[in-house]
Amino acid sequence: MTLREIPLQHVRPAAHAGNLDALLDQRRSTRDFSPQSLKLSHVADLAWAAQGSTTAGTRTCPSAHARYPLTLTVVAGNVADLPTGTYAYDGERHVLAPVASGDHRDAVARTTLADHDWLSRAPALLMLSGDLASANASFAEQPPHGRRGERYVWLEAGHASQNVYLRAAEAGLGAVLVAGFDDDRLIALNPTIVPSGQHPLALLGIGHRADRVPA
Ligand SMILES: Cc1cc2nc3c(=O)[nH]c(=O)nc-3n(C[C@H](O)[C@H](O)[C@H](O)COP(=O)(O)O)c2cc1C
Structure with missing residues (x-):
């Protein structure tokens, strides 16, 4: 099946949205997902939380020298209104671009x-x-020379991951960060999932929590 570009509904952050203390309190790693489909709007909201563009023209998580080096890839298998496949999230345009x-x-x-x-x-x-x-x-002039930049990228992946956790908590969804994977095997997957020239930093599972299935 040939995938097409998927435009996502625009997020309109409400001034009143969420209560950060409550979301921090409710944030949990979820490993027990219900078989229920996610909605495309759930994926859109979590993708935006991870790497979306803000009204100030920045992204939702901070970035050293505002380089914004992260790419978010969505591996969709059970999302209503989204053909099964892998997509690259384009935060500037808020669309999912087909990968495989x-x-x-x-x-x-x-x-x-x-x-x-x-x-x-x-x-x-x-x-x-x-x-x-x-x-x-980009950060070669900063000690430890030639290795500082990658630290910033890893840190930024942590910021983006926490954004997903908090947005999932707000939506009543489950999320979990899985950083224990074999980088080489992930990079070598066929078809290619990790963008060319990039290093995988984090995987997050997302879905409905089995202990909180919506009606
Ligand atoms: C850097 C990092 C790596 C993690 N890697 C994994 C992982 O590979 N597999 C997993 O099931 N959970 C992983 N987690 C989730 C932790 O196990 C989880 O945060 C911890 O059990 C505490 O639970 P909580 O998130 O509900 O507070 C990771 C969390 C972090 C911050």
């Missing part, structure tokens, strides 16, 4: 060190990746 058709959740989950069984049941996976060599070159 087919359900790649199982193949991606198999690259984890211990989390295949339950992670492959998440309706969708979010993957954060970035170009470490380019970041190292």
Whole structure:
């Protein structure tokens, strides 16, 4: 099946939205997902939280020298209104651009060190990746010379991941950060899931919590 570009509904942050203390209190790692489909709007909201553009023209998480080096890839398997496939999230345009058709959740989950069984049941996976060599070159003048930039990229992946956790908590959804995976096996997947020249930084499983299934 040939995938097409998917325009996402625009997020309109409300001044009253959320109560940060409550969301921080409710944030949990979820590994027990219900089989219920996610909505496309859920994926849109979590993608925006991770790497969306803000009204100030920045992104939703901070970035050293405002380089914004992260790419968010959506591996969708059980999302209503979204053909099964892998997509690159374009935060500037708030669209999902096709990468590969087919359900790649199982193949991606198999690259984890211990989390295949339950992670492959998440309706969708979010993957954060970035170009470490380019970041190292950009910050080569900062000690430790040639390695500072990649630290910033890893830190930024942590910011984006927490954004997903908090947005999921607000939506009553479950999310979990899985950073224990075999980088080389993830990069080597066929079809390619990790963007060319980039390094995988984090996987997040997202879905409905089995202990809180909506009516
Ligand atoms: C850097 C990092 C890596 C993690 N990697 C994994 C992982 O590979 N597999 C997993 O199931 N959970 C992973 N987690 C989630 C933690 O296990 C989870 O945060 C911890 O159990 C505390 O639970 P809580 O998030 O509900 O507070 C990771 C969390 C962090 C911050």
